Amino acid sequence: MKCQKCRDKAVIKIARANAKYCAACFNAFFVSQVRRGLEREKMASRSDKILIAVSGGKDSLALWHVLSRLGYETAGLHIDLGIGEYSASSRRYVELFAERENLEVYSYSLKEAYKMGILELAGETDRSACSACGTVKRYLFNKVASDKGFPVLATGHNLDDEAARLLGNLLRWQDAYLEKQSPVLESEEGFVKKVKPLYRLSEQETAAYAFLNGIPYVIEECPMSVDAPMLVYKKALNLIEHQSPGTKHQFYLEFLEKRKKEPDRFLPKDKKDGRVCQECGQPTTSQICGFCKLMNKPSFTGRPAAS
Amino acid sequence: MKVILHHPKRSAEITGPKKVSQILKELDILPETVLVILLTGEKSELITEEASLSDQDTIEIRPVISGGYG
Numbered sequence: 028m029k030c031q032k033c034r035d036k037a038v039i040k041i042a043r044a045n046a047k048y049c050a051a052c053f054n055a056f057f058v059s060q061v062r063r064g065l066e067r068e069k070m071a072s073r074s075d076k077i078l079i080a081v082s083g084g085k086d087s088l089a090l091w092h093v094l095s096r097l098g099y100e101t102a103g104l105h106i107d108l109g110i111g112e113y114s115a116s117s118r119r120y121v122e123l124f125a126e127r128e129n130l131e132v133y134s135y136s137l138k139e140a141y142k143m144g145i146l147e148l149a150g151e152t153d154r155s156a157c158s159a160c161g162t163v164k165r166y167l168f169n170k171v172a173s174d175k176g177f178p179v180l181a182t183g184h185n186l187d188d189e190a191a192r193l194l195g196n197l198l199r200w201q202d203a204y205l206e207k208q209s210p211v212l213e214s215e216e217g218f219v220k221k222v223k224p225l226y227r228l229s230e231q232e233t234a235a236y237a238f239l240n241g242i243p244y245v246i247e248e249c250p251m252s253v254d255a256p257m258l259v260y261k262k263a264l265n266l267i268e269h270q271s272p273g274t275k276h277q278f279y280l281e282f283l284e285k286r287k288k289e290p291d292r293f294l295p296k297d298k299k300d301g302r303v304c305q306e307c308g309q310p311t312t313s314q315i316c317g318f319c320k321l322m323n324k325p326s327f328t329g330r331p332a333a334s
Numbered sequence: 335m336k337v338i339l340h341h342p343k344r345s346a347e348i349t350g351p352k353k354v355s356q357i358l359k360e361l362d363i364l365p366e367t368v369l370v371i372l373l374t375g376e377k378s379e380l381i382t383e384e385a386s387l388s389d390q391d392t393i394e395i396r397p398v399i400s401g402g403y404g
Contacts, residue, residue: 028382039382040383084400086400229366231366231398234396238380238396246340246396247340249400261401262399265367268366
């Protein structure tokens with residue numbers, strides 16, 4: 028199979044685009060898609076310092092690599108979730124990448140700060156591990172970005188993540204979440220701007236980019252996500268994608284286009300005003316933020332501020 | 335040929351010659367959900383569904399699907 032651009036040996040076929048690329052032309056395609064997303068959605072200006080949430084997986088490390096190559100000033104933020112060897116291994120990949128690329132990384136350990144990791148936290152509450160993890164990450168990402176003076180926080184969410192999330196929200200008719208499902212959330216009332224520059228690229232493409240650029244990453248799946256609904260939605264979408272290439276792309280990107288044309292259609296009817304959490308002073312829509320509700324359990328030993 | 339699989343990490347023997355697409359079908363794996371990597375000594379390279387493999391080859395089928403947070 029030949030690369031459609033240069034006729035060199037192809038290493039990847041992208042069925043949704045009916046394209047075949049060699050390593051060099053695939054890299055060019057990948058970077059152009061990230062650049063297109065950044066510019067089209069006005070994600071960051073050249074002077075913005077970007078804090079990148081890095082898990083040690085393929086998506087976030089590929090994102091960090093490509094944004095650095097595009098000339099953005101970046102630093103990484105890694106949250107060690109305290110999930111045994113999985114978290115230890117993830118942290119090693121982040122630190123290895125940061126050292127190799129001479130980039131700054133802020134590491135934050137949940138166990139060191141709160142004496143318990145996600146496993147114990149989920150066990151203490153009625154929340155699933157993935158739900159507790161989401162609350163903790165969203166809170167700490169925003170707090171650290173804000174405290175360290177980063178105007179933009181970037182995450183490695185890709186097209187598969189966003190399409191699966193959209194499917195999940197639609198299957199349950201969670202209209203209120205549709206307004207917030209965007210590659211860009213502008214800063215407001217204590218929340219820094221959040222961007223997802225990989226939203227145009229599939230999970231396979233981010234994995235290929237990491238592999239082709241020699242970026243080691245954690246391959247093992249998080250042991251807590253085995254039965255996660257997101258994985259079920261992804262499986263369903265991949266079955267459809269296999270039969271009808273381009274479906275995921277069309278599903279998510281058409282949703283974004285429709286919302287741009289008809290923004291009122293996706294506004295929640297009972298939108299809550301922004302407030303400040305009475306416990307920690309971070310932004311929230313209720314008296315106590317989701318993070319403090321999660322952490323305020325009698326058995327917890329302390330709540331030092333994230334820094 | 336030797337096929338290295340993940341989740342959990344294990345290996346399988348498959349008789350060649352075969353195309354990558356046939357191997358994936360045999361293992362009931364959708365091509366969109368993995369990278370297929372040909373391991374040759376210290377080097378390794380990404381290969382497409384059309385690549386033909388012989389009994390002497392070793393490949394890694396690496397899953398790309400991840401995530402529970404969202």
